[in-house]
Amino acid sequence: MNAAPLVALVGNPNAGKSALFNALTGARQKVGNYPGVTVERHSGRLVLPDGRPVELVDLPGAYSLEPSSPDERVTRDFLAGTQAGERLPDALVVVVDASNLDNHLRFTLQLIALGLPVVVALNMIDLAERDGLKLDPERLSRELGVPVVPTVAVRRRGLDELRAQVDGVLTGAPCAKPAPAEAEDIVTLQRRARKIAALATVSEAPVRRWGHALDSVALHPVSGVLMLLAILFVMFQTVFWAGAAPADAIAAGFDWVSGVVKHLMPDSVLRSLITDGVIAGVGAVVKFLPQILVMFFFILLLEASGYMVRAAFLMDRLMAHAGLSGRAFIPLLSSFACAVPGIMSTRTIDDEKDRLTTILIAPLMTCSARLPVYTLIIGAMIPNVRVLPFVGLQGLVMLGLYIMGVVGAFVVAVVLRKTVTQGASSGFMMEMPKYQLPQLNHLAIGLWSRAAIFLKRAGTTIAFTTIVLWAMLSFPKPPEGSPVSPVNYSIAGRIANGIEPVFRPIGFNRDIVLALIPAMAAREVAVAALGTVYAIDESGSDGGEAQIATTLAKRWSLPTALAFLMWFVFAPQCISTIAVTRRETNGWKWPAFMVGYLFALAYGAAGATYWVAKFFGL
Amino acid sequence: MNMFSRVDSHLSLESLPNRQPATVAAIDWARLSVPEARRLRELGFDEGVGVEVLHRSLIGKGPIACRIGRMTVALRRTVAGAIRVSQHAA
Numbered sequence: 170m171n172a173a174p175l176v177a178l179v180g181n182p183n184a185g186k187s188a189l190f191n192a193l194t195g196a197r198q199k200v201g202n203y204p205g206v207t208v209e210r211h212s213g214r215l216v217l218p219d220g221r222p223v224e225l226v227d228l229p230g231a232y233s234l235e236p237s238s239p240d241e242r243v244t245r246d247f248l249a250g251t252q253a254g255e256r257l258p259d260a261l262v263v264v265v266d267a268s269n270l271d272n273h274l275r276f277t278l279q280l281i282a283l284g285l286p287v288v289v290a291l292n293m294i295d296l297a298e299r300d301g302l303k304l305d306p307e308r309l310s311r312e313l314g315v316p317v318v319p320t321v322a323v324r325r326r327g328l329d330e331l332r333a334q335v336d337g338v339l340t341g342a343p344c345a346k347p348a349p350a351e352a353e354d355i356v357t358l359q360r361r362a363r364k365i366a367a368l369a370t371v372s373e374a375p376v377r378r379w380g381h382a383l384d385s386v387a388l389h390p391v392s393g394v395l396m397l398l399a400i401l402f403v404m405f406q407t408v409f410w411a412g413a414a415p416a417d418a419i420a421a422g423f424d425w426v427s428g429v430v431k432h433l434m435p436d437s438v439l440r441s442l443i444t445d446g447v448i449a450g451v452g453a454v455v456k457f458l459p460q461i462l463v464m465f466f467f468i469l470l471l472e473a474s475g476y477m478v479r480a481a482f483l484m485d486r487l488m489a490h491a492g493l494s495g496r497a498f499i500p501l502l503s504s505f506a507c508a509v510p511g512i513m514s515t516r517t518i519d520d521e522k523d524r525l526t527t528i529l530i531a532p533l534m535t536c537s538a539r540l541p542v543y544t545l546i547i548g549a550m551i552p553n554v555r556v557l558p559f560v561g562l563q564g565l566v567m568l569g570l571y572i573m574g575v576v577g578a579f580v581v582a583v584v585l586r587k588t589v590t591q592g593a594s595s596g597f598m599m600e601m602p603k604y605q606l607p608q609l610n611h612l613a614i615g616l617w618s619r620a621a622i623f624l625k626r627a628g629t630t631i632a633f634t635t636i637v638l639w640a641m642l643s644f645p646k647p648p649e650g651s652p653v654s655p656v657n658y659s660i661a662g663r664i665a666n667g668i669e670p671v672f673r674p675i676g677f678n679r680d681i682v683l684a685l686i687p688a689m690a691a692r693e694v695a696v697a698a699l700g701t702v703y704a705i706d707e708s709g710s711d712g713g714e715a716q717i718a719t720t721l722a723k724r725w726s727l728p729t730a731l732a733f734l735m736w737f738v739f740a741p742q743c744i745s746t747i748a749v750t751r752r753e754t755n756g757w758k759w760p761a762f763m764v765g766y767l768f769a770l771a772y773g774a775a776g777a778t779y780w781v782a783k784f785f786g787l
Numbered sequence: 788m789n790m791f792s793r794v795d796s797h798l799s800l801e802s803l804p805n806r807q808p809a810t811v812a813a814i815d816w817a818r819l820s821v822p823e824a825r826r827l828r829e830l831g832f833d834e835g836v837g838v839e840v841l842h843r844s845l846i847g848k849g850p851i852a853c854r855i856g857r858m859t860v861a862l863r864r865t866v867a868g869a870i871r872v873s874q875h876a877a
């Protein structure tokens with residue numbers, strides 16, 4: 170038995186490839202990664218009219234065969250048969266946007282010239298009609314010399330015909346196509362495309378889309394910015410509001426499982442590994458899944474509706490000051506909830522250097538995991554006084570920490586753009602897609618694949634590192650009757666003793682250093698870790714945090730507390746962020762760089778804060 | 788080879804008033820970086836194609852949104868400045 174034939178969906182971005190892919194394959198699809206690049210590989214099974222299966226691949230959108238982004242490179246290599254681990258496709262389904270023929274036909278001509286069997290899906294016929302454009306698919310088919318099938322991917326129109334035509338070109342004799350003389354240049358192709366588009370157009374009304382009216386509001390310097398702010402407000406409120414309850418439920422669930430294990434197993438090292446190591450560690454990370462999904466829901470919604478590019482348009486000027494493009498805005502914004510989805514969503518940035526810079530500064534956005542730490546320290550150390558009517562000092566410090574993060578990110582971006590991610594900015598030049606009502610199943614599939622990626626990582630990298638951290642905090646055990654606490658006796662305790670001199674100049678005591686070690690797994694663990702270090706019996710009362718706060722107020726000086734806060738603004742904490750950076754940049758080089766520069770920054774900022782505060786006698 | 792007279796070819800897309808249909812008269816490729824030039828061609832910018840500025844972002848130097856063919860495209864002003872246009876006779 171031969172493997173099922175391989176058919177690739179190709180076309181310009183926003184032609185409707187993914188919509189068509191979903192319509193043709195339904196739930197029978199697989200999301201993977203092309204080796205060596207962070208481009209997702211979507212494949213699925215298409216069933217031909219006679220029941221034969223075909224492997225269908227949704228290739229990344231491209232404007233031409235000359236790649237200008239990693240996505241486009243995959244498309245080119247795939248079509249040339251040089252993409253690692255892929256065979257040459259047996260046929261292509263070229264997806265074109267019927268309401269934008271001029272532009273899409275150029276790439277179609279390039280693709281037909283490759284000589285593979287081709288079927289053209291003349292997609293979005295409904296939008297073309299809405300725009301007053303009447304086309305003649307038969308004429309188009311004659312001009313191009315390949316079958317043309319009108320489709321409406323989102324309404325599943327034309328799918329049977331498309332399957333039949335795919336069957337036809339797969340079984341038909343390989344048509345000897347007179348491949349045009351080597352690579353016509355883009356301008357010639359474009360002109361030929363325009364001529365063919367004109368021939369295939371029966372009648373045409375001037376472009377007058379309702380979208381333009383919406384754009385007059387959405388892109389307006391005043392109303393557009395207000396609209397963006399309103400959307401962001403709703404988005405963040407929802408992330409915190411809708412994310413909190415399920416997060417608590419998940420935490421409770423993990424506690425429950427941990428309780429059951431404790432009940433079933435005798436007290437042993439293995440039990441401690443399972444409950445304190447694996448369950449607690451993975452739980453601390455999985456707890457963020459609801460917030461991450463809500464965040465992604467909004468991002469996918471904004472992307473699918475066509476609004477995302479409008480937001481990028483509004484923010485481009487601001488981002489340009491930092492050497493970035495408007496495209497970096499949304500990923501950075503999502504990083505306020507959590508850097509993990511933020512970094513994952515940088516895939517929408519096509520320029521590699523822009524994207525890398527954005528990934529590197531994303532951890533500087535104050536993520537929600539820092540909030541518990543900020544709240545604890547500020548509550549314990551900063552007097553609750555009003556500096557102005559309605560303006561409390563505590564709130565002001567909190568705001569200051571957020572602003573520090575943003576300013577820091579901005580400065581770092583400027584520096585990075587001049588050094589390690591140097592290069593001409595790719596600028597900001599992009600198609601603004603038509604506004605669309607998002608398809609719910611499309612959103613659901615997108616959300617599901619994000620959740621799967623996240624959970625897979627939580628189950629592997631993160632589970633592994635938390636076990637290592639657990640082991641470091643648990644071993645070796647102090648001898649019976651030793652006055653030294655187990656934590657202090659452990660490897661982590663000894664490491665903390667060892668590196669404490671490094672941190673002494675910036676005002677950190679050994680307890681803080683020790684708390685920083687488990688905080689690597691998740692920042693807010695620092696709160697619990699401080700609790701453990703100060704040997705506070707949290708089970709005794711609900712006032713666990715309140716007790717830590719009292720202890721802190723007694724044991725820490727204000728300069729130390731401020732230095733600790735500054736550390737958290739910049740600190741390279743959180744294994745998930747490092748792991749996702751590794752995944753998205755394909756290697757350890759950039760996560761290592763990120764950790765290094767954040768560490769230096771955190772050290773410098775905390776030290777400066779400590780000494781300035783001491784100088785002023787705080 | 789251009790069927791439109793180049794009455795106003797000192798006008799660039801950057802300075803073209805909003806909602807005034809015009810035609811690309813010439814593109815100063817030398818002012819653009821290689822990737823910029825390629826992207827611009829890929830988006831369909833070429834002599835003789837109809838363009839129209841639809842929106843401008845923040846007064847100052849934000850990007851502009853324009854219609855090219857049947858497509859809406861966002862461009863930075865430096866790029867728009869390299870595109871010479873001729874306005875259609877009123």
Ligand SMILES: Nc1nc2c(ncn2[C@@H]2O[C@H](COP(=O)(O)OP(=O)(O)O)[C@@H](O)[C@H]2O)c(=O)[nH]1
Binds near residue numbers: 182292293322608611
């Ligand atoms: N009205 C309409 N919308 C479509 C059609 N095909 C796709 N879309 C929408 O067009 C947008 C872009 O489609 P997508 O599949 O993501 O494009 P891709 O970039 O080629 O994968 C999405 O919002 C789709 O829901 C169609 O035939 N008609």
Ligand SMILES: [Mg+2]
Binds near residue numbers: 187
């Ligand atoms: Mg797609």
